[in-house]
Amino acid sequence: MTIEWQTISAQYCANRDSTIPPSMKLKSDPPKDMLNVTNVPKTCGLLSPKELELTENYDATGLADLIKEHKTTSKELVVAFCKRAAIAQQLLNCVNELLLEEALEQATKLDEYYATTGQLVGPLHGVPISVKEHISLKGHTATASFLAKANEIAEADSDIVQTIRKAGGVFYCRTSQPQSLMHLETSSPLMGTTLNPFNRKLTPGGSSGGEGALLGLRASVLGIGSDIGGSIRSPAANNGLYGFRPSTLRLSRKGCQGAVKGQESILGVVGPLAQSARDLNLFMKACMAGEPWLEDASIVPLPWRTPNLPTKLKIGIMRTDRVVTPQPPVQRAMEIVIDKLKDSPEYELIDIEPFKHKYSWDLISELYWLDGGKACYDLFAQVGEPLEPLTEWILKQPNVKNHDVAGVWKLVADRDEYRNQYIKHLQAYGVDFVLCPAGPGPAPRLGETRYWTYFSVWNLLDLPSAVFPVTKVDPALDVKDESYEPMNDDDAFYYQNYKPEDYKDAPVGLQLVGTRWEDENLLAALEKVVRIL
Template sequence: MSLFSALISVLPFSFGGPSRAFQKIATDKQQQRHNRLIGPLNAPDNFFNGLSVFEITLLSTPASRIVEYIGQRRPQWTASNILKAFIKAAIRAHVETNCLTEIMFESALEQAAALDDEFARTGVLKGRLHGIPISLKDQFDIEGLDSSVGFSRYTNQPASQTCVLAQRLMEEGAVIFAKTNVPQTLLAFECSNPVFGITQNPHKRGFTCGGSSGGEAALLASDGSCIGIGSDVGGSLRIPAHYSGCYSLKPCGGRIPQTGMRVTNPGYTEIVAVVGPMARCVDDLALAMEILTDNPDHLRRSLGLIPLRFRPELIQASTERPLRLGFFTDDKLIRASPACQRAVFETVERLRARGHECVEIDVDRLDVLQGVEIFVGLSSADGYHTIQSHIGPDPFEPAMFLTTLGPRLPAFLRYILATILRYGLREKVLARLIEASRKKQVAEVQQWRVKKQAYEKQVRSYLWEEENFDALLCPTQAMPAVPNGSTWNKSVLAESTFLWNVVDSTVGQVPVTKVESEKDRSVTAEDVKLGIFEKGVQDLYDVDRMAGLPVGIQVVGGAWEEEKVLGIMKIVEGCWEDSENLFKPGSFLRSKETGNNRGLEIEKSN
């Protein structure tokens, strides 16, 4: 045990144990999920056999191409057949990872059959998503289903209407067929809650899939869904996509409707929470983003939207000229692992070979610590009272420990801890964050807002005005996916994504490579002194255990530059087309043995 772990272990804190009432609720909810997963299908005996070659072809096709093939009336390319293939893959993914929460297979099959009947009768596709299976993070309301987000108190409370976002997707012919797991409070980057349990990384059991859109990432990365929708206030779209191996886009605030979704911190607007798409390729991200932003009716149906419709010409424009890109691999706060540094360096090398200018930035100009301090200072303004108020009788998840530690401490203990960290252990970073993490009065919150505004101006001025970059490339996180249960005292590891929420940048996450034992061994010199916290983080890095895990990079753009960032993500994706680690629709399934039925070994009843 490190000195820091030993120190905080004696502080007043208790995870507590589950009550009998909670245990019954969780058991009943999981049984309900199981029944909906298998029972309603009334499937023939051969339904749960291994995927056929044709089904793997369906699962390996991007969304826009699927719609095209349905419209061409290609044999067997129907909404029903496509959905059945994705249901098989989703069940396989769930058995392997525990990624699903609410199951809609029965109603989805009925909807797909109705789409097929309508198309057979009229010859007209319903829309740009005709027959596309789509999954949603658990917090999005679907009429008749819970949005419990892993809290027992919100089970058995079905939504009275479907959220605006899902309505829009279904207007274009999408078939929403499942919702996916999240961490307790949505403020952790593992994926576990007491009601639904832990979601595993699809590439390696025992490692986390990330959070808070973790179930969504695990399902997509397993080829169990075509397109997914998640949310992000500190990295919740990007971290799970990085850990699990899929694509995501964090838009700026105001571009995608949020009416009709359960949030854990209502009324909080200091750091903008956003909704964004997740997918298995950039083209599918762009398709989802286009549909969710090009309907003026959204402005009447949802609050807080800006009147900015999708601009596809900006995607094209960013792919037709040499780009000026900034990059860094070390933010001077937490040293990125060799695998995560290599992901950036090799991407830069490939971009330069294609004629793009890549410039290593002066990362001191970003002052990352100040950005993270602002994130912590504003996020903890109510002492995390609101997000913890939902927990009720549920056990407290360990991943929330360090995040919520500061406000839990009496003021004198927080002062003593910060003093010991700063002067005794020379841990100035942790000292500043512990001091910032506390409940604040209204006047003090306003002072933090002023700090945020000044910081936002500083970063934007440097990157987009002074340097005139088209985008910035950097690690999504300092580590690949980490072991389940390892982040309870390492939540600051998410600092690499916090920064871009503070300045409300558009950010894409692109999976580019996988951890390789030979290439990615640590080469930290013995004379490099690491602080206690950073050493604890670096001790997580085990290249042999992590071999084969995905590694992504962030593509950071300016405010409301979603289309431009999508274009640059497309270029990055193209740079890696010759890689054996290529991430695209069907790549996960094809990496497994075609005849392996292990993922479908599930009892039809308990």
């Protein structure tokens, strides 16, 4: 017998499928044992040679330049990227909604405006932009992947959407996220499981996993995600992308949907996933030019500043967090970057130790659920929505419980004390940035992402952090150390589950973290670092 949540899911997925025109459907599905599907858009026959060139060879900055130089139009780009997004959905289950008609309408207006006036409306004029589903678009659902919210329609664009529209960006696709928004994977009873384009047995990450999968298949050049514990950086690392977690209160979260409003113990942020480091800068500059503090009084009124980097960058090298040892592909990626940096006179590398990372997880996981998860449980109960295994895992972390006001005050005081101690710890090393793993390994097998701390510690500290791609798993090089003795249960889980052949083709990324709240300097340093790789 069909029950309520199954009916809601079936209706939602049917509506999603109806947004993909028959002309954008694959003639046949690739074999299920084809794990790496990144070449399917090139071979399926749905994209013209020009559309393949536009989607394969350019980042957002490059596409904006093509429009400016009259070498393409926004309308042409929208058609190309909608086709590719439709392919991505059929291969990876990453799209909540294709916005073909309204994207074409907006693109046509932008093309006509440029042809008539010779002026661009902003730095993203005509560039197709994808966006995570819980970031509201007027007239569309904003479920945050709760079935109880499946029929809720946003009455207005979120602030970040308004900002990007003013900069000329064209929204053409909305992407998947996990149940409760609190997985580093992307699965929900609403839509099912989103897959990794490089290996469909692996996760694209989460919670902005639909964005990660979409960009990984090059069905987007620039997407908007959100991050409260790694939700931008995890998909970026898992799909060979660039992702940026800005400091809080630089970009507005107004209009982003979830289970709880007003929770400020750990603030989420919105930010970009991109095909290049320079596109992260492009996105942030475009947002800051829109003066988001005029619409959201909680935003710090701080324009995007000219970076002020020291002549010689001091980079702290944190090889491990001393809780879960990185798997061999991540260790090799660290050595690749370290070898490049140490050969340059522009960098001073300093080995640094982590500071109480196990405690950081105990603290942040408690701060996430000050009501013990009641708001989520209540939403699940409304329609009988079953819990995904990773939802149950995060809600049942040992410190999760319902807090009274005094308990909340104590936790926030503990948070602030940890922040102060960690900043002093970093200051003692005198480093400008920290280079560290982006997770304990490459993209995990589906259902196995159970360690967040390589990402979440920087959320707890509210330090800007960015992920960049380095290499891919090579089973011949990334051999398991059979003599290693795990330090604890979490370490044993990742050690025992590492089989290099299972991760073939999986991208491996690293993370660069700012030691101060200077987003501009971090992105400038990132561009400098990736130029020598």
